Amino acid sequence: MVSSVSVIGKRIRKVDGREMVTGEAKFSGDYIFPGMVYGTVKRAGVPAGRIKSIDVTPANAVPGVVDVLVAADIPGPNLIGILPPLDQPVLASDEIRYAGESVALVVAESAEAARRGAQAVAVEIEAYEPILTVDAALAPDARKIHETGNVTFSKKLRKGEVESAFERADILVEGDYETSFQEHAYLEPETVCAVPGRRFTLYASCQSPFHIRGHVAANLGVPASSVKVIQANTGGSFGGKDDVATEIGALACIAAQRLNRPVMIAHERKESIVGSNLRHAARIHIKTGALKDGRIIAREVRVLLDGGAYASESPFVTMKTLIHAAGPYNIENVSVESTSIYTNKTYCGAFRGFGVPQVTFASESQIDELAEKLGLDPLEIRRINGLRAGDPNATGQIYEQSVGLLETIEEIAKRPEPAGRKDDDRHVHGTGYAAVAQGISNGAEGIDVTGASVQMSQDGSVLVGIGLTELGQGSRTVYALIAAEVLGVDVDSVSVRSVDTDAVHDSGPTVASRSTTVGGMAVHKAASEVKKSLVSMAALMMKTEGENIELRDGFAVLRTDESARIPIASVATAAYWTGFPLMNLAFSKAPEANFDDETHQGDVYIAYNYGTHRMDVRVDTLTGEVTVLNHLAAHDVGRVINPLGLEGQVEGASLMGFGLAHMERIQYVDGIIQNANFADYAVPSIKDRLPTATITVEDPNPTGPFGAKGAGEPPVAATAAVFANAVADAVGVRFTRLPITREDILDALKRGNHD
Amino acid sequence: MVIRFTCNGRAVQVEAEPEARVIDVLRDGLRLTGTKEGCGRGECGACTVLLDGKPVNACLLLAGKIVDRDVVTIEGIAGEDGSLHPIQEAFLDTGAVQCGFCTPGMILSAKALLDEIDTPGVAEVEEALAGNLCRCTGYGKVVDAVLAASRRMAPGADRGGE
Structure with missing residues (x-):
């Protein structure tokens, strides 16, 4: 989209970071x-x-x-x-x-x-009598938690004919998987x-x-x-x-x-756990049919989500599981049914990954089981079936560009084996792989509009306003970089407003990895309009045509003679006095999703982030303790805007996926959460951190600024899945329930030794 | 009673009950709101302050215990001229800050470590920050930040920013 850039892709400090290291940043409680x-x-x-x-x-x-x-x-x-x-x-x-x-x-x-x-x-x-399981909720004579019944939302996806395809398959694999409730555990209640x-x-x-x-x-x-x-x-x-x-x-x-x-x-910490939404617990049944050569020809998935007492985001999470359950593969025949259920537990709703971690764990576990039956290498089966540009995905949507899954697989494949992983009497080692695709932005979940304003003052400084929020993910820095790039100014001269509903335009919810993609696009458009005024003004000042003017390094530069340059502040001042507008409000509206409500076939998301992870683990067979020796996280992000911010998203999301896979479980007894504190609900500490190496593939996304697409969620799913596959490879036992705790591993080893 | 102590290098006095929590003395009494409350039970480290140079959870510490002692909060780390401490610079440079809520506690735990050991190893950094939870970063960049800060703070090193 853009051949040469000056600040996009540079490692930039968080533009709003200074006040956070000095204690000046004001949080609500301050x-x-x-x-x-x-x-x-x-x-x-x-x-x-x-x-x-x-x-x-x-x-x-x-x-x-x-x-x-x-x-x-x-x-x-x-x-x-x-x-x-x-x-x-x-x-x-x-x-x-x-x-x-x-x-x-x-x-x-x-x-x-x-x-x-x-x-x-x-x-x-x-x-x-509380209704505490999805089975109890679905029992024919169950008390109705809401007048509408106990089914919150249920949807089907139908592509091709799975039944006849299963009959044609050489190999069938079928299994059940479960995941647990997870707490967000942000540090600020x-x-x-x-x-x-x-x-x-x-x-x-x-x-x-x-x-x-x-x-x-x-x-x-x-x-x-x-x-x-x-x-x-x-x-x-x-x-x-x-x-x-x-x-x-x-x-x-x-x-x-x-x-x-x-x-x-x-809220106190306990209230933050018992009185606000959790990640849905899930029960997932998958059946996969493949030919001898490794091609998957059919997948059937049933997803049951325990959504707790209220709907919250359950309908949308349900849809997201429906669309993602078959995995990032080109499969001709797919049938999925996803249902969320009311129970008398804390309500479940949005949580980074939004249903995709649950189904990805299940799907990727079964892909490994299938590979084993076929005698195929885990990367090879993903290579054979992985989506490429031009392939229809589970909803039949075809992307001609920005489908970088295979590149992420090859990035992983070409990395050398980590050293020092030799089994001994006590320790066993394993390697896991997982592939993921995650739809970017609202897509099927709603209309997707963002409004952003960009204004330049006479001194050349820039103010960006947008209704999407900074939550730590670094979106303000992304917006500052985009505006700086378009206007040819230094990032330090760009400020991004706090969100005040009086001062910025409604931009929809800050969800679904849409900030960089849809928000960034609006900032890009608004900045481009301001740029037009600057270029027109500079052209007048240099007595030339606008096409001969370039904005960079804080100057309007004449392309044919780079020594002819005027500081952007001077151009901005002249533009102001001439009456050229230096402020613009622009909208980015993603193409609306267009799909059949009965079959979910059609165009759903503006883009997908694709990824492949590898994890190498050592398991202590005496204690069940798992040490992660190596974690490679390759993602097709379209275009990297800020590598520092991107790595932060990948590393943080990965550790969250690791928590889901290995450590975190909300414990209910009779409908009461037993571990509503950080002593009993263990989130990963610095000692649990992963050696995550972020690897980026840049297959530009035409619907994102400079080709970028969101990246904040997909590593959660990939890490949860890759951990399960690595542990299974090490221990020789397939675990079908998350989290796979140290105790679970020890139990499995003990059982295995008795076989 | 009047609680007298040294806070960020200055003698201060605050009217508080001896059993008041130090986090409340700092936040409500002195309006030093950089000290954050994440759990109120000493399990997250967001409220870490330095007491006579040692990191402590201000949510578990009672006001009576700080009388005549030296307390340092995140507001006392930067120079009088606004120049950032090398640890603060390192946290920004390495991308160790995301939402920023755990950051003050992290920085103070790191400072206690680096005041004690010039060039800590990774295990020592882990040990020193084990009580500071962060849900955003995955901690890799936090470790990088502390190690980078130790290099900057080493005698003769360039203490500058970016």
């Missing part, structure tokens, strides 16, 4: 306003039942408590969610559907007093701060401020224009700060309205 009070939610504590009564008198008697809210105090419809019909109350009024459900808000002069107040609220609940006034101002640790504004306003019973949401620095999100930020955002605003005082609600 705001303080005169007269501020603090809110704490009272939670049901039982997973299912009906509220008989709520007595707030004991809470009001607690010193420092100034107000207690129950459902009846919510002016609006008391509903939040993602897709209509919304099914989640802000505060439960009648039915209790999970133990972490909010039933009241206690507001007090201090956070401590609010907590004591919340403990004092007396809630009488007639307990129901959810926090909001509402300031009342003629309009409400909500400072929020959140992912999608415009979504929150709409729901908060609705529940306040005011127009959206009466609420402005300012995204504070957000200490990680990974999909986890949408639903819950709407819930506590609405509560904080309602309390602020009643008291006419600023209200802060900051």
Whole structure:
């Protein structure tokens, strides 16, 4: 798309990093306003039942408590969610559907007093027998968790005829796989701060401020224009700060309205685990049919997702599993059915990877099982079946460009074997491979529009505004790089606004690895319009045509005589006085998904990120301990905008996938989460880090800026899958359930020794 | 009671109960909000501060324990002129900062290590930062940052930025 670039692809420091290393960065909990009070939610504590009564008198008697809210105090419809019909109350009024459900808000002069107040609220609940498994939920006589029943969402994908293809297959492999609930575990628990006034101002640790504004306003019973949401620095999100930020955002605003005082609600760690969404647990059945030469001719997949008490993003996660379940392969006959189910557990929703890690683990496990049966090398079977440009994928979508899967396979194949992996009496070694494709941006999940503004001041400095949020992933740096590249200025002269719903355009949700691709495209377009003014002005000043002008290194340069150059600041000043616009608001609208709702055949995503991972492990057969010796993560990212940021995304997402595969499991007993803290729910520490080497393939994506496509999610899926395959290779036992903990490995080894 | 202690090189006094948590004394009493609360149970390290040079979890430390002692928070790391400490520079250069919430605690744990050992090995870095959780980076760049900082802080090294 662009032949030569000056800043794109350079290792650039995070443009907003300085305030984070000095402690100046303001997160939601760092705001303080005169007269501020603090809110704490009272939670049901039982997973299912009906509220008989709520007595707030004991809470009001607690010193420092100034107000207690129950459902009846919510002016609006008391509903939040993602897709209509919304099914989640802000505060439960009648039915209790999970133990972490909010039933009241206690507001007090201090956070401590609010907590004591919340403990004092007396809630009488007639307990129901909780529905704790998808099987129980699907039983014919099961109690209905919602009026609509216990199926949240169910979809089918049909391509070709799997049944007849299975009959033609030389080899069939069939199996069941399971994955567990996973917690986002961002370091900053959810926090909001509402300031009342003629309009409400909500400072929020959140992912999608415009979504929150709409729901908060609705529940306040005011127009959206009466609420402005300012995204504070957000200490990680990974999909986890949408639903819950709407819930506590609405509560904080309602309390602020009643008291006419600023209200802060900051979750404690335990609340962050039990009271906000998790990654769906999944049960996946796959059947694969192949010919002797290794070609896969049919795949049939059934996905059952445990979505917990409310729909949240379940419908979209369900669709994403449907589309990705067959893997990054060219398979003529595919049949998938994905269903999400309500249970009386913490609701599940968006979490980095969005269903793809679950199905990729299952799919890639079975690809290895198939390779073994066929006597094929694991890379070879992926090479034979992997999608190439021009191949139809599972939805029948064909990309003529930017399908770099095979290149990622070859990048992995050409790397040498790591040294020093010799088995001894106690240690065994193994190598695993996994391939992944992950759809970029909303695609089938919704219309995809982003608005971005770029403006240049007379001094040549640039301000970018966009409604997509920085959550740590480095999107501000990406936008600054794109604007700097287009306008020929230094990255340091570009600032990217914080998201304030009054100051930037609605850009849809910050999800689905869309920031760089769709957001970056809007910034590129807006910057290109500003560039036109600068080029026209410079052409006037140099008495030439615009086509002879180039913007670079802070100057407008005459192409034919590079010594003829004018500082961009001077051009900008002249443009201003001449009346050439130096600000532009541009929109990037991805082509709309166009597919058949019954079969899911059609064009779904604007692009896919493709990847192949390799992992080498050593397993201690006495302890079950796994040491990862080598982890190669090759991804086709279209075009690298900032290698430093990209590596950070790949390494961080990989470790998250490793946590899913090896360490993390939410433990329920009778519908109550038992390990809602970091001592018992172990997220990877620095000692668990992976030796991840990021390898990039750049097969330019025509729908992204400079050819880029998103990369923040796919390594989660690939790492979860590659870990399972590496451990299976080392131990000689196929594990079909994630996480594969040290204890699981030890058990399998013990069983194996008795065989 | 009045809690007197040294904070970031300056004598300070704060009105607080002796059983108040130091994290609250710092954040609410002194408005030093760079010290972050991630779990309130000493399990994540986001609230790490230095007490007489040693890293401690400010969420578990009681105000009575810091009387007449020396506390350093993230706000006390950079130079008076705003120049960043070599550890801060290294965290930015290596890409060890993503969301930034764990960063203050990470930097202070790293400082305690580097004040003790000039050129730590990887195992020593791991040990020193084992109590600081990060969910964004995968930690590889954090290790790189601490090792890079140790090289910059070595006697005679160029202490400059990028």
